[in-house]
Amino acid sequence: LPEEFQLALPVMNQIERAGFEAYFVGGSVRDVLLGHKIHDVDIATSAFPAEIKAIFPRTIDIGIAHGTVLVLQHDEQYEVTTFRTESTYQDFRRPDQVEFVRSLTEDLKRRDFTINAFALKDDGEIVDLFDGLIDLQEHVLRAVGNPHERFHEDALRMMRGLRFVSQLGFSFENETFDAINENHALLEKISVERIYVEFDKLLLGKFRNQAVRFLVETECYLYCPGLRHYGEALLRFADLKPLIFTTSKQAWTVLVEQMGIGQNLIRPFLKKWKASNELIQKVQALHWGLKIRQEKPLTNWEIYQLGLKNSLAVEELVTFYNLTPDLEKIKNQYEALPIKQLRDLAINGNDLLQSIDLKPGKWLKEILGQLEYQVVTKDLKNDSKVLLDKAQELLQAGDDK
C-alpha cells in the first residue's frame, strides 16, 4: 500500500474493529493503480454516519445527507462515506437524497466508470466487480452497467468522462461513446457549476486536445455555456500544441482567444460559466497582454500594468503562437522597473494638494497618472522635487491650451 493509504489504515481498522466494513474507493485507488500521484483518500464503509461519529472523537459533518463524515486523526483528515445507492433519480440529475446500504456491491454499482469503481481492502486486495482492471490496462473508459441508463440518471457523467479522457488519455468504449453521442442534450439539465468543475479540469488535462475533439464530436459542447456557436473554434483550439496549461487562467485565456471573444465580451462569457470575479479579472488581464504580445514583446509599461505574475503567465502562452518565450527577459524588465506600483511613487495625492493651490478634482488623478507613466518609462526620476516640478509644468501646459 502507498504511504497515503498506510497513514489511513488506523482509521480503517478502527471502523473494522467496531464491526463494520471499510475500503479505499474512488479516484485514489484508480490513480495508485496507474502509478499516478494521489490527492485525497476516500474511504467507503458499511457503517452509517451516526455510527462513524460514535467511533471517532473528532469528526465534521461535511455532507451528512450524502453520507459523508470527515474524520480527523493525527493532523490528517479522511472522508468516510457510507455505502449508498442513488436509485431515485429525477430530471437526469444527481438525487438530493440517497439511501444508505450495508452492501459494498450496491455502492460500487452506482459509480460512473469501471476504473472508478474499485474498492481496496486494508490487506491490499482489490475488489473489481466490473473488470475495471482490464479497462485500466487497455486505457478504456466504460460506464458501469448500461451507459444509457447511467447517463440518464446523472448526465454530468458524460462531462466527467470527457474530463477523464483529458486527464488520463483514455478512450471511450464504443457503447459508452455512443451513449454520450445520443444523450448529450441531457446536459441541459445539469447546473452550470457542476459542468464548470469538469470543464475546468478538462482544460488542464494532459490530453486536452483529444478531450476537446470528443467534446465537439459528441456535441456535448452545445450544452456548455457560451460554446454553442463555436464548434470550429474549439477544433482549432484542439489543434494547438499539446502543452499542458499550468493554470486555469491561462487555459481560459487561450480558449477565449481562439474563440475570438473580444476583450469586452470576456466578462459576459465567463459570467455564463459563473466563473469567479478573480478568474474573470485575470483572464481579462492575460488576454489583454497576450493580444499585445502576439504582435511584439511587452514594454516596461505593459509589464508594470500586468504585474510580474501575469506578465510571466502571458509570456508562457506565446509558445502556443509559435513564438519563443523569454521569461528571464520579463523578470529582468520587471526587476528594473523604477516603481512596481502607484504606491511606490515618491509623491501621492496629498503631496500634490499641499504644493498646488487647487481644489481636489479630476486633475489630481490625471496628473498622478502622467507622473506614474513617466517614472515607469524612465522619462522622470522618482524624486519628490522632480515630480512636483513636473506636476506644476503639466498643469501650466494644460491651462495654456
Ligand code: ATP
Ligand atoms: P479526482 O481524482 O479528480 O478526485 P475522482 O474519480 O476521485 O477524481 P470524485 O469527484 O472525487 O472523482 O469522486 C469520487 C468517486 O465517486 C469517483 O471515483 C466515482 O467512483 C464516484 N463518483 C463521483 N461522481 C460521480 C457521479 N456523478 N456518478 C457516479 N459516480 C460518481
Ligand code: MG
Ligand atoms: Mg476524488
